[in-house]
Amino acid sequence: MSKHYGAIAFTEAVRDAQRSHGSIGFYDRKRVQGKAAPGIDPLTTEEAEYLAERDSFYIATVSGTGWPYVQFRGGPTGFLRVVDDHTIGWADFRGNLQYISVGNLADDARVAIIAMDYVHKRRLKIYGRARVVTADEEPTLTADFSVPGYDATVERVILVTVEAFDWNCPQHITSRYTAAELEDHLAPLRHRLVALESENRRLREALAEED
Structure with a gap:
């Protein structure tokens, strides 16, 4: 949290909610520090x-x-x-x-x-x-x-x-991935799939020749 965040975010109504839920002590220090800091x-x-x-x-x-x-x-x-x-x-x-x-x-x-x-x-x-x-x-x-x-x-x-x-706190953020972010993980699987399909085709051809 930057210095002035609390001074902006922690209004009187917000402070009342913090007081009610027991977090006023920690966050009020942040608010006071922000108000005292210039710029x-x-x-x-x-x-x-x-x-x-x-x-x-x-x-x-x-x-x-x-x-x-x-x-x-x-x-x-x-x-x-x-x-x-x-x-x-x-x-x-x-x-x-x-x-x-x-x-x-x-x-x-x-x-x-x-x-x-x-x-x-x-x-x-x-x-x-x-x-x-x-x-x-x-x-x-x-x-x-x-x-x-x-x-x-x-x-x-x-x-x-x-x-x-x-x-902000990372709690309750659901992990999501774009197609680009998944590509590094999917590319080796695609290569492996192509290799397995090729191997499977060769095995079928070899079995057909034995018959």
């Missing part, structure tokens, strides 16, 4: 390397009516980038044209992000403030964030100034 929390090498390996994440925004909205964002591995110690960004590809997240950000720049690693049961939670940069405004930046070989239209770039983050 915002920098990402470390661990977070940067983790985010660079993601091919998707979930982002929450808040609408003008106060309703939260959670959206899945995906792309090739590496489309989510760490720009510097305090900034992450990604190419926002054309989707179903609802533009709910983009519209919400015009009212409220605050976002919450969860980046999952289902294979190793890890998740990183991020608080930040987002800035939308359209292709018309900064075509060079948009081009820099495009992914070579990926057939998708980049409409804008979303840049998020990270204010705090937390590595």
